Amino acid sequence: MQARKGIMESSHTSHQTPPGLSKIAVFTLASLTAVGPLAIDMYLAALPSISADLNTTASMAQLTLTAFMLGMGAGQFVVGPLSDKTGRRRPLLVGIVLCALATLACVFAPTVEFFIVARFIMGFTGASGLVLARAVVADSTSGLQTARLMGIMMMINGIAPVAAPLIGGIVLAHGDWRDVFKVITVMIALSMVLVTIFIKESLPVERRRTGSLLSAYAGIAEVVKIRRYMGFMLTMALAFGALFGYVSGSPYLLQNVLGLSETQFTYVFGVNSVGIVLASSVMTALVGRVALRKLLTIGVSSLVTVSLLILIHFIMGPQLVPTLVLLFALTCSVGMIFGNASSLALGEARHIAGSASAMLGLTQSVMGGLASPLVSLGGGGAYMPLALTISSFALLAALALLTTPKAESDYTTSSR
Secondary structure: OHHHHHHHHHHHHHOEOOOOOOHHHHHHHHHHHOHHHHHHHOOHHHHHHHHHHOOOOHHHHHHHHHHHHHHHHHHHHHHHHHHHHHOOHHHHHHHHHHHHHHHHHHHOOOOHHHHHHHHHHHHHHHHHHHHHHHHHHHHHOOHHHHHHHHHHHHHHHHHHHHHHHHHHHHHHHHOOHHHHHHHHHHHHHHHHHHHHHHOOEOOOHHHOOOOOOHHHHHHHHHHOOOHHHHHHHHHHHHHHHHHHHHHHHHHHHHHHHOOOOHHHHHHHHHHHHHHHHHHHHHHHHHEOOEOHHHHHHHHHHHHHHHHHHHHHHHHHOOOHHHHHHHHHHHHHHHHOOHHHHHHHHHHOOHHHHHHHHHHHHHHHHHHHHHHHHHHOOOOOOOOHHHHHHHHHHHHHHHHHHHOOOOOHHHHOOOOO
16 A cells, blocks of 8 residues: 555656746646637637528527637636646646537537537636636746736737737638638647646645535635635726726727728737737736735726726717727736736635636626626617726726735735
């Protein structure tokens, strides 16, 4: 028995992630979080052709997007707490393999109903990469190092919304919507190879939750009782609600109200996505020089200021150039928030990082789900619901941060 135990411990050690993460490991984790933007933005332009090819309505084709988002939210809630018991690597590998198979199933979808089910499974299994990437970072780093790596992942992940429509456009120019999913399948398969090689187990056996399988989900109840975690988590999730309000409402605002073409809108959307990357890079560079909570306060203050300026501008009547400037400033503001808020939140629940990451992802999905219908109130030509939605979420994010208890660790500028 002792010999067997020694072999098991030796085998476990060989799969153990050392303190910190290598650059290629960080890139690999960031690529996993990019599955969502790639799986959404690459095929949006093909929705009309999907409707025609599968002989269905536009609303049914739109359900393929809804199914994916629902799957992403449910998957994070299931996989995150489960990984606190099983470890990160096994559910991550299983999730990626199943996600690749579900994506391949989309290629051969004979009906829209089959396609909708495949998209839900694709989102559910792909969620493992999103929720466990954050958990692995929390397991492997601490303090300012966590903030730096979260910022770097945000920068890499921010490239996906810029690249995805361009890649999708190139594929559609030489093929059809099924070819888009072939490309996504290859991308996911490449991520699977990178995970297999570069991501080792980050949660030691002695730190895992014990008890029955269902007991793993007690971590959700535990994490919601951590006041500081909830404060930072809600700050991030509400800021995401403001961002998703922009994502959902900007096509109608910029095209129906301000007259941009589909191509011009794609360019504007890409430039604004670059704003998230630039802001994240600046915040990452400042980590260790400026205290994390101060950086987060700057980001939230910027978000509130910009959102109120958008509200005032829209009350006066939106004009193209000022609107474009303000929307770029909006994306920069949320780029200043995400990395710092997530690192501060996960730092409060490092012992149950899977559950903490799951709760963060689920709440983000809920906020995004609330923002999307709010901006559409009044029809495609109404723009005030967009301004009110963005400003409301921004003010709530500020309230969440202001009511979060302070700690000395929030204001340290040295690694810990």
